[in-house]
Each structure stands twice: as C-alpha cells, then as structure tokens.
Amino acid sequence: MAKNDILLETGTNEMEVLTVDVDGQLFGINVAKVQAIQHFDRQLLTGLPTAPPGVMGMYLYRETTIPLIDLAAILGKGEPEGLDREIVVITEFNNFVSSFKAHGVCNISRLSWEEFVPLSSMLGSNAYVTGTVNLEKTEIMVLDLEHILAMLFPDMIIEPLSEDSLQKKEGFKREDLQIVFAEDSSTIRKGVVSVLHKAGFQQITEFENGLEAHEYLTETAASDRKPDGSMVLITDIEMPRMDGLALCKKVKRSNQLEQLPVIIFSSLINEQMIDKCKSVGADHYVTKPEVNKLMHYLDELC
Secondary structure (H helix, E strand, O other): OEOOOOOOOOOOOEEEEEEEEEOOEEEEEEHHHEEEEEEOOHHHEEOOOOOOOOEEEEEEEOOEEEEEEEHHHHOOOOOOOOOOOOEEEEEEEOOEEEEEEEOEEEEEEEEEHHHOEEOHHHHOOOOOEEEEEEEOOEEEEEEOHHHHHHHHOHHHOOOOOOHHHHOOOOOOOHHHOEEEEEOOOHHHHHHHHHHHHHHOOOEEEEEOOHHHHHHHHHHHHHOOOOOOOOEEEEEOOOOOOOOHHHHHHHHHOOOOOOOOOEEEEEOOOOHHHHHHHHHOOOOEEEEOOOHHHHHHHHHHHO
16 A cells, blocks of 8 residues: 555644564564555565665665565564564665565554654664654664665765865854764764864764753853854754654744744755745755755854
8 A cells, every 4th residue: 555645733842653564573664654555466576685674675666676675684583484474664864765574463553652652772773663652662773774774885874075075165164163962873863963063163073862962052052152154053853752844843943043044954854844944934944964064054044
C-alpha cells in the first residue's frame, strides 16, 4: 500500500510511527521517511555478490532498482520458517530511496516527541535504535535508519567539503558567527561540528534536542544578549522532547527571537517537508548530508 497523506499539523511536536515485526519483536519507523509498504516479492530482487552484510541486493520499485536491506540480518534476528507475509518498507531520506525487509507490519500510531525516550547515549554510537516509545503498554524500539544506511554506505553521513567551501571568502568573518546547533545524533553532530570548525566557524553551541536549544535561546534573549544577525540556529527535524519544526515555530513566534535566522538541516527534506519548513518560518532548509550547501547559507550570514 502507498503511504497516505496522514499529515500532522506543522509544528505540534508530534510524530507518527509505523510498527513492523522482525522475528517477533516490534520496531518503529518514523512515517515521515516512508514512501510505501509492499508485500515482499523475491522475483523483484537481484542479488549482489559484493553487497555489504545485511544488503540483500537491488529491489525493483517503480521501474528503478534500490537497495534492499534485511532488518533481521542487521538486527541479529532470525528468519522464522513458513513466512508468507513478509513486507518491504520503501523509504526516502537523505535524498536517497531505499527499502527494508521485515516480517510483518502492525499499525501506525501518533504520539508526541515528549513521549520518545532517547537511547543512543546509553547504547553507544553503533546502536541501530535511536530510542523507545510506549504504545499500548508495549515498548517499541525506534529504528535509526540513517545510522543503518550510514554504516552500510559511509558517504551518507557527511559529504566531503569542497575546496570552495573550505576557502575563506574575503570580507567574511566566519569566526564571528555564533551557531546554535540542535541535532540528536551524536555521529552527525560531531561530523558537522568538525567540518564547520575546519572551515573556520568557531562559535558553535551544541544541543541534542530542540527543547534544550530553545531554553538556551530564550535565556540568551532574556539576558540582554538578544540574538541578531551574528547568530544562527541550525536544527534537525527528528529530535526527542521538541522536534525542529516545533522549535522553529516557537522561535519565529517569539518577539525576542523572531529575527533569528533558522536553517533546518534534515534527512527529511522533500517537497512536502519544504512546505512545512516554510509554514513555520524557516529561512533555509538543507538536506543531509549537503554540508556545502549549509556552508553557503552560513556565509550569507557572515
């Protein structure tokens, strides 16, 4: 079945989770990343002898082939015998269409990001789950699909900086720009901060969720250090406690913060999400892992 337009009102700090079955355990996938759900058809699969472990091969979808990743193999689960209802979840994020095989699909649930319990700091940087949510008295592990793909295809984390991005422009003072960066993935956060430092941006304050970033900005404004053209907010969308759209909406509706430039840096940027970014007042939106484009917008602010 194709994903319907189950659109949440923008900036309400809600998410929708698709629950799938992998060897009897339930896992969650953010619906914002899902294009479609299909029954698994082995005839549509072409194997790849040199594919990384966990990649079954290339799967035919809408007259093109995309990678098919076996969630059971990635998560260290078994393959129950006699399965005839295996499904393929088609996803799109980071400007990349891929697919994931699971043993069944359960339902779609709506919940607040405040109900999401992050686990990455407890499980380490190699964890394939980003957190948990409690749905109908059942603990659901939410999959970190970005991390799974990044482990299989490392170039998807952060693109290399171009020579043009590294070169400091005459008259631009990158070291003077104050950057507030909200991103829950420690891997991506470290990667982005590293390339920004390499390019000459030195004043970067990091937060792992939107709520902490908003509290910091509010305190900054209240302490007579009102953010102006020398400060910018870069925020992911998917984050616990407060997501990036809700954060941007709060900033742009604040009398003290409304002039603060906001760049949304997310794997979810597509036509539908661009409309949402515009509706909450974002100044720019950049798809991960396009750090060179991000750098271009930061230079405009310098």
